[in-house]
Amino acid sequence: MTAHQHGPLPTHQHAPLPARLRPAEPGDHAAIVAAVRTWWTDRSPAEMRELSLLLPKLFLQFFARTSLVREDADGVRAFLVGFHPADHPDEAYIHFVGVDPALRGQGAGRELYEAFFREAAAAxxxxxxxxxSPTNTRSIAFHRALGFRLQDGDGVGPDGVPVHKDYDGPGLDRVCFLRTLTVTDD
Incomplete structure (x- = not known):
């Protein structure tokens, strides 16, 4: 008598790996750049390439400890690249954040920001x-919902948002945010 005569062989199905938030590593660079080039589907290929150029490998070589990756069985699903500037010892800076479109609106971005806030406050x-960008209305709304204040600028953008003209070069206006953290003594 073979095993097949008693019914199908047991299958060992594994539950999907849970999402894990961890510090970034230099080896995450390729996955993050690939994500930028595919997650921003509302942009042209040239614009997506331009966006990915905002994330040279040096950010993960020198600021991996302060940057975060959310991953699961499918790989990198969200990331935050941020750092603690040496020239401003009381500040932290969030440079670039990406969330897989399939996870947007489910708290992944908030999870990244809150983890970054905790680590920055602990430091x-x-x-x-x-x-x-002044045209990134979703980002502006998200930052405001997380308690960031808009910083006064030298111009006004869409919806009356204050902008800093030529912040990143001629014609590259930006909206600047500031959020105060509560430092706790544990």
Whole structure:
């Protein structure tokens, strides 16, 4: 008598790996750049390439400890590239954040920001800064919902949002954000 005569052989199905939030590593660079080039589907290929150029490998070589990756069985699903500037010892800066479109609206971005806030506060940082494009209304709304204040600028963008003209070069206006952190003594 063979095993098949008693019914099918047991299958060992494994539950999908749970999502895990961890510090970034230099080896994550290729996956993050690939994500940028595929997750921003509302942009042209040239614009997506331009976006990916905002993330040279040096960010993960020198700021991996302060950057975060959310991954699961499918790989990198969200990331935050941020750092603690040496020239501003009371501040932290969030440079670039990406969330897989399939996870947007489910708290993945908030999870990244809150983890970054906790780590920055634990390191004695009392403020977090970030910037975005004046046309990125989703990013502006998201930052405001997380308690960031819009910084006064020298111009006004869509919806009356203050902008900093030529912030990143001629014609590259930006909206600047600041959030105060509460440093706790545990």
């Amino acid at each position: 004695g940082r009392t403020r977090v800064r970030s910037v975005t």
